Amino acid sequence: MKAGWLNEFSLELMDLKNSSADIKEVTVFHSRADEWYVGDNLSACHDDFSVAVRDGKYRKLGLSKTYAFPLNDAGVVVCVEFSIFPKTVKLNLISSRIEQVRENSRHRFDALHDSLTGCKNRKSFETDLSKALEILSSSGGTGGGLLAHGGLNSVSLATLDIDFFKRINDSRGHDYGDLVLRSFAWLVQDQCSLIQGKRPKLRVDLYRLGGEEFNILFSGEVEEREVLDVLEELRSAIEREVIPSDSQLAVIGGDGVVVPPPSERHVTASFGLARLTGITPKQNPSSVAGRLKVHSDKALYSAKGAGRNCIRYFPDILKKYGRVLEHDSSAGVVVIDIGLEAGVVKGREFFVVPERYTGERNYIVDDGRTRRILGRYPRIKTAKIVAFDVQSEISFCSISERREGIDVVEGDFLESIPLGLFGGLSGLHGHNEISREIEAEAVLRSWLTGDPGDSRRVLSIRFADIREVERSHGSVKANEILAGAVAAAKRVFPAPMRIVQTEIGQFGVALSCDEDSVDELMERMIRLLYEICSDVADFSLGLFDRDSMTIGLEAGYSLDLGAAYDYATIAAASVDKNAWRRFDARAPQDVISQNYYSNEYEKVLADYDRFKELGIVGSMFENFAGLSHFVFSGDAELAGVSFRAAVEYQDSPVVRSNLAIAQFYCGRFADAYDNLNMAMAANAGEHPNENSSNIFAVAGLESHLLRGDPDLVRVSELFNVAEGSGNLSFLKPGQFEAARSKLDDLRAV
Known part of the structure; x- marks a missing residue:
């Protein structure tokens, strides 16, 4: 559309202003319904513009030093204001330059845009999709993606077309059909601009692929639900608005075309949506792009099959x-x-x-x-x-x-049929021992609290890779395994017992047995599960009882018998595959450390919060939370809070060194220096973190500037040690060199 071409034209004309010292200002005007606009703003009427366009040559505006240069057949006038009255040779050169800029920008625009609607074309779409996927790949998404700054980095593709458009062409003629396409694209583009305006971290682009088919590409930080919501707003707007509207016709024209009354100028559209939240390094971007397009097409086909005028999201198919x-x-x-x-x-x-x-x-x-x-x-x-x-x-x-x-x-x-619904039309296999999810928490919470004896225990059975089993072997096999686990628990554990499905791939078992029989029962359960899984799935078991409660309390945890199943699940998560573990003081520590060293920082923080709710606290948990805050979100303030809490639970050189690094990042240099001194003193004079010697030096300098301690001799020694290590971790580029230069200046005074 004209606006798109004018944007490119106007940007390139800025070089015209910069190319001559006697050009003060360059302004582009375009006509719309006999009015003149600058961008979207109505301008004062200039009769000279109309004369210049009619005559096809530049024209001086009144007594000013401003000249109007018309672009023939484009409804555009370029006004150039000079600081001195220009000569005819200068005006002719400017006129030729404007025409050249017009041709260049028009060619570039036409190569990447649809000639009828002004939307970006298929070539632009392929280029933009490749760029969006490249950005997604470099952002570290791995298929599930990471939440960052309140949104999920993703690429979403909506394919849409006008419902029953062939009927419009057949009954009203192709000229009217073109008016509908231009007006439809105008409306959708306006809606896309509104969507992007409300979401600064989201880019929204519209493309016409041909005929009545369009694509909308969403790229950036946006949640799945948001994309579906904005598409529903767009679908509703298309259904509600008159297309083409009277205001659109006033701009587009349509002379000689029979336009029906507004009541007959309504269309609807069908949408197919596909979404991607990450690309692994092994995936071919071209294949990923192809699959995304196939999925959106499949979703559009489903929308049309469902009666049109609706949205289908590919996973929902x-x-x-x-x-x-x-x-x-x-x-x-x-x-x-x-x-x-x-x-x-x-x-x-x-x-x-x-x-x-x-x-x-x-x-x-x-x-x-x-x-x-x-x-x-x-x-x-x-x-x-x-x-x-x-x-x-x-x-x-x-x-x-x-x-x-x-x-x-x-x-x-x-x-x-989702995993876990391992029954048919009649329900969950008819096992009365299997409690519904709504009863799960009540059953497991009351099991140990309701009996003061030592025989009651709570068991957690986990199939961590059950989703992978479903993908590789089908939901029938996955559900057979889950159903088999229920049957095995019934065979192994004596009455009274209850089985609770707490979530997909996970069960809680409330059971009773003597301490002497625990090992035998657990080994029997493992043998049966191993036979059921037959190398297809892995499992783990965690047990919690009153002995576990005593061990946890002795370790300083504030445990609650009502949360027995949570503790059992922690034990199951901490054990090797196809084995069992009774909850002890090390189990939650193993879970946290396994996640941290697997770079699962988000899991660390989630487990840390949950563990605190469960009364599982200590220096080790605070330290790993601080490290995860620092690495995952870069939030040194939150990291410092956790490190400070870790020091209060149990001081150590490593934890105090971590606290100092966080304080350094927060600009508390004197505190950072003091804590690094204390960490070294507790570590026989050695750095507990050899990478922190550079921070020690810079913090020492800043501490000297704030309070005169340490002296410059000590600061110089710290810089010499840091330079000898050759490690500049934790510092911004040039920060160490700038601090060294500042130190040299101080010593030279």
Whole structure:
């Protein structure tokens, strides 16, 4: 559109102003509905502009030193204000230069933009997508991504097109269809600009790929829910607005085109969304881009299949928007419209939901005069199917369970059966011992508190890699393992006992047994689980009882019997795979240190907060929290708070050195110097952290400037030690050299 071309043109014209000392100002005006604008701002009317455009040559404006240079056939005038009256030769040169700039900027713009709508074109889209993925890759995302500054760094692609646009072309003609496309693009572009204006860390770009199909690329820090919300706002605006509107027609024109009344100028659009939150170094960016485009196209196809004028998010297709294409009752085979591209794997289970009974359709009564909504059809599952042959776009399934007398028919929806729902249409295998999630906390919290004896214990069973099992072997296998774990617990542990599914891949068992039988029961459970998992999955077990309570209290923890399952889970998380561990003082320390040394700093901070709630505190936890604050978020203030708490729990040279480094980053140089001195004194005069000698030197200098302590001789010694180490960790580039120069100046006085 003109505005896009003018932006490039105006930017390049700035060189014209800088190229001549006698040019004071350059301003670009463009016409819109017989008015003249600078950018989006209405300007005072200039009759001379119209004359200059009509005559096709530059014109002096009144008695001023300003000249208007028209761009023929563009509705644009460039006003150049001179400091002295220019000669004709100068004016002709300026006119030629403006025309050259116009041609250059127009060519560049046309190469990257759609000629009809002014949107960026397919070439621009491919370039921008590659750049966005490159930025995402360099930001350290690994598929799950890290939360940073309140948003998730991501790239999201929305593919959209105008519903039933062919009908518009066929019934109204292609000229009117072009008006609709231009107006539609205008509206969407305005909405994209509003979205980006409200979210400074998000970039939003619109592209026309051809015909009625467009792409919107979201890149930057934005949550999944936000993207879906802004797309819904856009979808609603398209449905609500008149397209083309009267104001758009006044600018675009459309002479000779029959334009219907406003009541008939409405369109809707369908959207398909795909999203990426990280790229691993091993992934090919070109393949990642291709997959993102395939996923958004697949989601758009799903939106159209659902009746249009809606949004489909690619992950939701697998969850609840797959459809039955065919049921071959003679072979007992059901063909569905999702396959590998949608994330289906062999063994994936689905519930079949009749098209009318999705829980999303209203029950409407129509008596010929009025239509009333009386209620909503319930969501009903009529069968369960399992994928046995998965191809790129379709899958072949067998029926594993079906309600009597009800058939599976074309158009039925699919609901992916999540892990942990290891039952069919009748519920959770009918095991009364398995408590529902709503009862889980109450069952486990009351187990030890409700009995003063020593026989009651709480066990945590964890399958940490159950999601990977689902991806590699299908949900049927994953659910078999989970169901097998329940059955094994029933076989091994005597009554009374209760089994609680607390989350996907994790169970709590409330059991009773004598201390003498604990080892034997746990070994039996491990043998059964090992047989069930058959090298497909790994597991771990954690146990908590009153003996664990005593050990924790002796270690200085403030434990609560009501949180027995949490402590058991900590023990399970700390143990090697396919083994068990009773909760002890080292278990939570092992969990924290394992996460820290695996660079899982966010997990460290989450566990630290949870451990404090559970009464698990100490110097070691505070120190690792401080290190994680420092590395993960770069927040030296929070790191310092944790290091200070660690020193108060148990002072040590390493922890005090960490506190000093945090204080240095916060600008508290004297405190940093004092703490480094104390750390060295407690460490036989040696640096507990050899990388901190440079900080010691700079902090010593700043401390001298603040209070005269230490003296410059001591400061010089510190700098000599730091230079000898050759390590400048923790300092900004040039910071050490600047401090050394300051020291030399002081000593020279």
